Amino acid sequence: MALIVQKFGGTSVGSVERIANVAERVARARAAGDDLVVVVSAMSGETNRLLALGRDVAAEQAPHPRELDALVATGEQVASALLAIALEARGVPALSLLAHQIRLRTDAAHTKARIRTIDDRPLREVLAAGRVAVVAGFQGVDEEGNITTLGRGGSDTTAVALAAALGADVCEIYTDVDGVYTTDPRICPSAQKVPKISYEEMLELASLGAKVLQIRSVEMAMKHGVVVHVRTSFTDAEGTVVTKEDESLEAIVVAGVALDRDVAKVTIRGVSDEPGLAATLFEALADAHVVVDMIIQNVSEDDRTDLTFTVSRGDVETARPIAERALGEKKRGEVVVDTRPAKVSIVGLGMRTHAGVAAKMFRLLAAAGINIEAISTSEIKVSCLIAEARGEDAVRALHEGFGLGAPR
Amino acid sequence: MALIVQKFGGTSVGSVERIANVAERVARARAAGDDLVVVVSAMSGETNRLLALGRDVAAEQAPHPRELDALVATGEQVASALLAIALEARGVPALSLLAHQIRLRTDAAHTKARIRTIDDRPLREVLAAGRVAVVAGFQGVDEEGNITTLGRGGSDTTAVALAAALGADVCEIYTDVDGVYTTDPRICPSAQKVPKISYEEMLELASLGAKVLQIRSVEMAMKHGVVVHVRTSFTDAEGTVVTKEDESLEAIVVAGVALDRDVAKVTIRGVSDEPGLAATLFEALADAHVVVDMIIQNVSEDDRTDLTFTVSRGDVETARPIAERALGEKKRGEVVVDTRPAKVSIVGLGMRTHAGVAAKMFRLLAAAGINIEAISTSEIKVSCLIAEARGEDAVRALHEGFGLGAPR
Numbered sequence: 121m122a123l124i125v126q127k128f129g130g131t132s133v134g135s136v137e138r139i140a141n142v143a144e145r146v147a148r149a150r151a152a153g154d155d156l157v158v159v160v161s162a163m164s165g166e167t168n169r170l171l172a173l174g175r176d177v178a179a180e181q182a183p184h185p186r187e188l189d190a191l192v193a194t195g196e197q198v199a200s201a202l203l204a205i206a207l208e209a210r211g212v213p214a215l216s217l218l219a220h221q222i223r224l225r226t227d228a229a230h231t232k233a234r235i236r237t238i239d240d241r242p243l244r245e246v247l248a249a250g251r252v253a254v255v256a257g258f259q260g261v262d263e264e265g266n267i268t269t270l271g272r273g274g275s276d277t278t279a280v281a282l283a284a285a286l287g288a289d290v291c292e293i294y295t296d297v298d299g300v301y302t303t304d305p306r307i308c309p310s311a312q313k314v315p316k317i318s319y320e321e322m323l324e325l326a327s328l329g330a331k332v333l334q335i336r337s338v339e340m341a342m343k344h345g346v347v348v349h350v351r352t353s354f355t356d357a358e359g360t361v362v363t364k365e366d367e368s369l370e371a372i373v374v375a376g377v378a379l380d381r382d383v384a385k386v387t388i389r390g391v392s393d394e395p396g397l398a399a400t401l402f403e404a405l406a407d408a409h410v411v412v413d414m415i416i417q418n419v420s421e422d423d424r425t426d427l428t429f430t431v432s433r434g435d436v437e438t439a440r441p442i443a444e445r446a447l448g449e450k451k452r453g454e455v456v457v458d459t460r461p462a463k464v465s466i467v468g469l470g471m472r473t474h475a476g477v478a479a480k481m482f483r484l485l486a487a488a489g490i491n492i493e494a495i496s497t498s499e500i501k502v503s504c505l506i507a508e509a510r511g512e513d514a515v516r517a518l519h520e521g522f523g524l525g526a527p528r
Numbered sequence: 529m530a531l532i533v534q535k536f537g538g539t540s541v542g543s544v545e546r547i548a549n550v551a552e553r554v555a556r557a558r559a560a561g562d563d564l565v566v567v568v569s570a571m572s573g574e575t576n577r578l579l580a581l582g583r584d585v586a587a588e589q590a591p592h593p594r595e596l597d598a599l600v601a602t603g604e605q606v607a608s609a610l611l612a613i614a615l616e617a618r619g620v621p622a623l624s625l626l627a628h629q630i631r632l633r634t635d636a637a638h639t640k641a642r643i644r645t646i647d648d649r650p651l652r653e654v655l656a657a658g659r660v661a662v663v664a665g666f667q668g669v670d671e672e673g674n675i676t677t678l679g680r681g682g683s684d685t686t687a688v689a690l691a692a693a694l695g696a697d698v699c700e701i702y703t704d705v706d707g708v709y710t711t712d713p714r715i716c717p718s719a720q721k722v723p724k725i726s727y728e729e730m731l732e733l734a735s736l737g738a739k740v741l742q743i744r745s746v747e748m749a750m751k752h753g754v755v756v757h758v759r760t761s762f763t764d765a766e767g768t769v770v771t772k773e774d775e776s777l778e779a780i781v782v783a784g785v786a787l788d789r790d791v792a793k794v795t796i797r798g799v800s801d802e803p804g805l806a807a808t809l810f811e812a813l814a815d816a817h818v819v820v821d822m823i824i825q826n827v828s829e830d831d832r833t834d835l836t837f838t839v840s841r842g843d844v845e846t847a848r849p850i851a852e853r854a855l856g857e858k859k860r861g862e863v864v865v866d867t868r869p870a871k872v873s874i875v876g877l878g879m880r881t882h883a884g885v886a887a888k889m890f891r892l893l894a895a896a897g898i899n900i901e902a903i904s905t906s907e908i909k910v911s912c913l914i915a916e917a918r919g920e921d922a923v924r925a926l927h928e929g930f931g932l933g934a935p936r
Contacts, residue, residue, distance in 0.1 A: 136584040143585075174613050178616075179614065179617045183613045183617070194602035198578065198581070201595045202585045214595075216598050
């Protein structure tokens, strides 16, 4: 008998019929003898509907964050009550539970709260009574009893946190994709589902756009050693297990290829290489809530330098004037913005022990006639900026070149 | 500086525009220096939408009552958060509060819970901090922390209970009618708004179909001496104040005339007048959750009797077989059902001290050529069953005959 946390996203509970499907899936797992904690998101579209209502009554102001949280948290409350009703109607004893009922405490950072503590006793009592615990995801309560929310995709984080608190055998995340692929199957039809992947690789892939799992939930799973199984609620197919690296994982040099099209490149050309310029620039960007991805700097011979960084395209008009102010009063040098690059990346634990992986990537791109505009590397990832128009060609060339199309 | 509880019904918060109107009304009252606790119902239509979802996922079963409560309580949570957002956006400090946050404890009778205790401290803290407390009506929590609801119209009860707990100066109930009238203005255009009415009269009128106030909330107001002001949120007009009787009230013999069309009459003819028959019959009806209104029995000379009672028309097919079983095995006597009567009633505290009010009522009906099928009286009410087709004529004759058309 296992203790399993299952999380169903908004699409999986998006209609009366789909809630019935989820109830039947949960009933089967329960019949197999497992103890179940089920975390649900709001029915798809509901969070956006509530946010729009909140905006509309706010009379041109930003809605008050505490009240926005009390508002949108109802989406998960509705979904959890509906699933509990559906389970009870099928003869499966169930109990819907809200954050204040399971004492899921967070800090007071409304709309983006972080979990502090979970009291596992209320949940253990529900399980001991033979019931399925149906927990409203995404929500918490702060020390004062105010309702908080964990930010977009927070239900994944709820599920992993509950799995950690309960020492669950596995945390199953049901979503509308059936697992993690070696690359986007729409770009590369030979893309393979990865049966097993390490937390580290998942983190790099998630941040690169393969958005099957909230990055925070992967960090939390890694920290607490929670085994996460990403799968679809529409079939019984096995998905992808995200877990600690092991020897079998290490043998694979490149686990996946990711393409990120939401990239803008800002280059400051010919600035003086003075100490503190980079610090001043990136502090100002952080203060403006601009998230910087890649940073590339090369010092040239005459003490002048080119500094390049990338941001989301939506942030480029915030970043440009900050970069221009960084040129200083003398205005030597210039700022050049390119909103048409794409970033192609390869990710794999095996890179740490295999030499020449980056070189092979550059060679594969060159063979495909694709020019590399910038390069950035980490321990388990190599990213190249290329022209967006060649993005899909690059993915196919790398996927093929690293042999990812073959079933593992 | 007064402490005022205001309650806004589903129509008053039924759209973004109406929530904005309510926010502006609350802002004006706050600017006048009053301390405000505002209770809201769900946006109109929302409770029914949620109930339908609950029914739909229940797969032909009755939805589990605990989960149904967790589901529908979200309607008031949404409305309270939206009103708090609207107030904050207009510069009025506000805080939305749920039942568990103000510790509004009820029994565990899901979907029809009764309030046990309210801890007034959380609300007093909010008021002391200069904030408007925006409370989600209709909901409570039981001793275990489960969400309960107070039954249809329960937000009126929440408002009166909070006014009692806080010792508020007045409980203003905002609804889509602007007060209590001497009779239905659609039937009798000369109907007058009653500026002041006693709890007792209001109870009799409410149960007779002038449904401006939940009957439970009137009982609670009477018990705790809460002054209730029924008024509309669409204008600034004064409505009707419901309060203790006083001398000025006593001078008025008849306060109002009510017509109830949802009446079915069940008569058991010629049964033996045996002890226990009535007890057996009405116990069986109560077990079947049939609410009996009037009961009339006349013993005839030969120890046989006619027993008549009235029920809602929706209950008549439940009541009929119960009445037939009450005839016993010998099947002497017969059951006759009439689904076409109406009940016209006059209500007034002054009846207690004025003789001949009932006689005057019968005379007025006779003068209008209206036949009386049955009569039932209480201390402050006389009700007559008449043919439904003559119901409106009867209301007009009584309203005119008792001089209710003149402004008071």
